[in-house]
Amino acid sequence: MRKDLGAYRNELNQAIDFDRVLDQFAAHTSFSLSRSQIQNALPLQDRYQMQEKLDLVRESIGLFQSGSTLSLHGCHDIEPAVKKAVRQMVLSPQELLEIASFLMACQRVQNTLRDESYEKLVAYSETMQTCKSLMTKIQDCIDMSGSVKDDASALLVQKHQQLVHARQALISRSRDFVKKNASKLMEALTTTIAGRTCVLVKAGEKNAFGGMIHGQSQSGLAFYVEPSSFVSLNNEVQLALSQIEEEKHRICKELSRLTASFEVALLSNLETMTILDCAFAKAHWAIEKDGCVPLIQTQDRSMTLEFARHPLIDVNKVVANTYKLLKDQRVLMITGPNMGGKTVTLKTMGLCVALSHAGFPVCCHRAVLPYYRSVWFDIGDQQSIENNLSTFSSHVSSLAMICSKCDPFSFILLDEIGNGTDPAEGSALAIAILEYLIQKKATIITSTHYNAVKSYGKTHENILVASMQFDKESLMPTYKYLPGVSGASYAFSIARQYHLDSWILDKAKQIKEETEDSRNKELEKLEKLQNEVVLEKERFEKLIRDAHQLQKEAQETKEKLAHRKEVFEKEYQQRLEELLIKKEQEADALIEKLNKTTMVRPHEKTQLMHDLEALQPETKEKEEKDSFAVGDYVQIQDLNSHGEIIELRKKEAVVLTNGMKMKVKTNRLKKMKRPRLEKTQPKAHRDKTFVRVPLELNIIGCRVEEGLRSMDHYLDQCVAHHIKQVRIIHGMGTGKLRSAVWQDLKKHPMVKEYTSAGPSDGGLGATIITLK
Structure with a gap:
């Protein structure tokens, strides 16, 4: 790109503050070698080398955004120490400690970079050799303070x-x-x-x-x-002290020889760690500045920089702008008054191009840039006393070199082209230079005050004329970039603000009107019209943003109300469930009392049934109900009892079950097939006393062993009396008793199936068992 790299570096530093931005990157490095490499970086010509660096930065950003805390602490520039060891010189304990610390950092990097999604980072880390024998030997002999250990030999x-x-x-x-x-x-x-x-x-x-x-x-x-x-x-x-020092020297000499034998591996690791540290420093800068890794494309000359900012401007003051050039637009011409931000815009775009071609991230949200083989700048006053060059002469000298060496893969930045001489000649020279550069198909970013140059840009298909917005009421720049709009100079308005005599201003306006041709007047009218359109557009966009904000606030309010409603419904449901659980517990207590009182008197049984009935929650009547009639065989769902209906009165029925009459609401009944009674031969010997086995067993409060023993005995009785379905009430509690019951049922030979009871049968506090 340049033979004299020193001069090229100075040009970059003067034009776009390249060195100051590189210092920001260097502040994130871990050791001197990578810091120096970043500070001496320049735009590259090799596209593949450029892309390799950008890919490493992209993967590093992903690594840190995933939460990795990879640190290169302990890295040192060990090349002088390694070269010293190769020359058979004895390394100091401190130098040996730095080599061991460096190898430990290499090992940490290898241990961290194992995720295959970071392909290039992993590939670099895998090229490093751990040199474990050298690291272990140094750690055995040198302590962390950089002294030989007392027990080193x-x-x-x-x-x-x-x-x-x-x-x-x-x-x-x-x-x-x-x-x-x-x-x-x-x-x-x-x-x-x-x-x-x-x-x-x-x-x-x-x-x-x-x-x-x-x-x-x-x-x-x-x-x-x-x-x-x-x-x-x-x-x-x-x-003794002398002999100790001699032995320490001998140990350092031995370790130095060992270090020399690992020369190739150590220097290769150093090169790899420098590359990785540079990539990590760039990634940290990009995350800190909310930047991105640019995409370098070779399809055409189009350019996109979304929300671009200059990294040297305070983040609370900088104005982000989006710059775009279409594939047929070779020139971006920025117009507007002095102090309006034209030079900052030029430097921002130039810095993005230079950084991206040096393999660095840029301060944008998204950046797509063409590939350039050369980058040229002509910004600022470069007059030279030694070479007897004036401001205009220095500009012309720079422009002459740019015009002679540029090509379709050149990026050119020109500030105030044609400035420093007679306006008419300067304008003509600027137009001719731009025409020549367009013919050479270079990409040009320039600024101008000349109306003739602006008029030329407005009529040329390859030129995009833009401006930096200026508030004509406050006469202050807004630093907002306006593509497609040429800006006025506001020279008279600014001069009035600085209290220049009104006679001078009036006379200047008169001279301007007399000397200005009709084309310039029409151009000025067009600029005013464009500014008014832009202002109207901004007002419209502000109204849209306000409407969106109101819509967003309304949506947030709606979501808050919906959330509050959901909370209320959950609280209501929770209270309802607590009430139902309480009622179920009372019902369970009455059912348990019914089951335990086998010899209760009829009127007491009826009273208990009425109490149980009162605990049932009100339910909506089904659209399609089972119709019952006297003689139907039904099941009482919450008692797991069954019997025959002997009386029917509206919503109540009298059921004969187990020799007892029970008055039950019909919504608790379910039709079922009448069980078939098997005829059995009378036994030779029959117990005189008849034992009725209950249809459920309550083991709440029992220990696990006691409960299982009672259940096994109960199930044996049920099998003996040909009972097919029973209920075991074990309660919720800690769940330990329920788990033991289910484990025992799983092994029981006479159990066909078992499941948790329904909500009205005890829920998870009871188990329904079907016997074989």
């Missing part, structure tokens, strides 16, 4: 033990010495000089103990003396 352990013993002996001897010679010492303490234990002796006694004199106090009244009795023990301590 057997010899090191031994030397540390010798050091401890020597120091203990020296401490003991020095304590005895101080105690014995306290009168000759300035202080009853020992001190250390150059690693050797000494005492502070009075000046007159400095030669009294032999040994060595290591120095004099500042006052000259005392000397630091190493008594002869200390010398041998001090020597032992120093020897």
